[in-house]
Amino acid sequence: MASNALIWELTKGYSTFMVKKKECGTTFSTDPFNLTNKYNAKSTGIAHERALGVSVDMKVGNKKKGQKPVFKILIKRKKHILAKKAKAPFKRNLNTFTTVLPLKKGVTQAAKVIGKMKMFRPDLHHDALRRIAALHSVSLRKTAIKKPEKKVEEKKAKQNPQITSCTCLLYTSDAADERSSVDLGGRRIIKKK
């Protein structure tokens, strides 16, 4: 079967997860199993036997509480856990082995789970924790956005009336000066036969 090295060689040129932007030098990855979102051999999720993915869903809770972040951990293993449950003699050869752990208790639970899974991918343990921290700060920002902010902004705007500079766009059009047709200029010379 295709080894991880081969898979990386095949997908490093192009894949659906690759995000290239001219402004940024680095190539990014939207791979769900990628912990750093960078497109390189170390971070790539799909081209590894074992991979971890961490993501956050903002779920709308009560009106009072607002949005609630729900962390989700994806685990990609070499073999599916459920293979144990499969009845003999039929043992599955399962290649898509992703288990999804939705965590109800939020950041701390997520961090704990990742902490326990340190030996799952020891080289990316640090990246996993970083990712959780980053997602947490994002989710905090999202939960903090409330409606009354608009009123505050309006009040501020009233108190500080700013002189907006009106920029008139002046443009020169040289082409407008030219006419549609061009004069011959000189005399018309009748063709002599």
Add this chain to the structure above:
Amino acid sequence: FFFFFFKQKTAYEIAQRLVGSEMCIRDRVSTQSTWDSIFTQEEMTTRPLVSVFGQEGVDTITGQVKMPKVFQAPIRLDIVQFVHDNIARNKRQPHGVYEKAGMQHSAESWHTGRAVARVPRVGGSGTRRSSQAAFGNMCRKGRMFAPLKIWRRWHRKVNVTQKRHALAAAVAATAVPALVMARGHRIMDVPEIPLVFDKISAEKTKDFIGLLKKFGAKSELDRCHESKKIRATKGKMRNRRYVLRKGPLLIHGDSDQKKALTAARNIPGLDLMNVHRMNLLNLAPGGHIGRFVIWTKEAFAALDKVFTVEKTGYTYASPVMTNADLGSIINSDQVQKILRPAKPNHKTHVNQKKNPLKNKAAMKKLNPFAPEIVKMEKAAEEERKKARATAAKTHRGLKKAGKKWMKAVLAGLVESMVPPPKAKEIYDDEEVKSVHEEMSEQEEEEKKEEKEEGKDEGKKEAKKEAKKEATKEAKKEEKKAGKEETKKEKKGKKQFPFIAQSHSYITNTAVSYTHLTLPTSDLVQISVVAVSLKKKK
């Protein structure tokens, strides 16, 4: 020890092939040497059993099939891309431009001497077209550069073996879930890849869709369904109106063909293919390997035969590396035992040039005083910040005090004025009155805000006015004319008229304003007012 028998090698060299003396049997280690295990281990696991699913659900496994050898074919993306490139050209229909287009004139060049360019021009007269340029690709209504001909070489011939290698590679790639994911298929919920059904029993499309959804293909089907858009280019008016994503590919055998057709052909994104007539354009659409393939048992089992018997004389390409798992090779005992031990405290990139402008340590090497400078700068910045903050604070405090003072003054004045019991109606301004009337009682807060703003604005203007008026009054005594003047000046402005009129009242109030030091320009005006009013005493 076995390392006696061969020279030291790097991990990469080991896996490729046996070279030199190793090919000689006498130089080989015993047949059951640990070297072989690296290769045979992979051999054993590379032909696993694939579950065949029944129609009910993920749990119904009706049997198992040994994975056909195709799936061990080397996945040669380069061959696939080359073959796809060329094969895709074979469906093209010749097109060309009308050979006479732009040339149906008897245009001739006027040559030199006529003050015009030497391009051929249409002869005749009486029409706008006459004497206009013709024939050239640069001319309006002229023939294009190199008019397209139909005898262009549209089709490409590709070697049969190459085509077969590409096909095998594409089939092999469909069994690698990472590649299928990387191609963009949503297969996270699919239980197994390759996905093999024992047969297609569904006769209706909706039944088949139901089956697929049970096996985790819902998101994949949705993706295709939602992607249907009208083509953005001219193809929309050339019978290629819609564009869709490519979804699953259903590969069936001969017996399933009829049912497969009726059940599955109308599903957006889904393509059908008979295993005996497999097409690279479907297996690797766009030259991208790893399509999501759904097999029927018959088709899956027939694969071995297809590639050996049906494709007569075909043998699979041999892989460049039989064991491509670099990780396991490098970390295997055999390799690690041969390697010399790692150098202790080995430092890399020691002599690398570091940019002193970015790297503090490098800068320190060049200028030992540099970190001190940075510290001093920081400290200076902190001090500047503090100074700014305190200045701002005092300014704010003074501003507040000034406002407070003004308020007190005005309040005092208001109190001392005789008639109006309602404080609001001090404003003579019609604008403000109407505004008050318009607003409802619910918005009292906003009213108050507006009033305050009005007061603020009024204060500033009042100060200016007061200055003027004070100077006037210095010349004149209390006159009704003065009142009229102020009334005129009031128009369109929010003012406090009583400053002018009731300067006599001011003298009655006990407001001390001499000790305040407001840093704004208002101070000047207020102080002028204060001074002038004081004089009145």
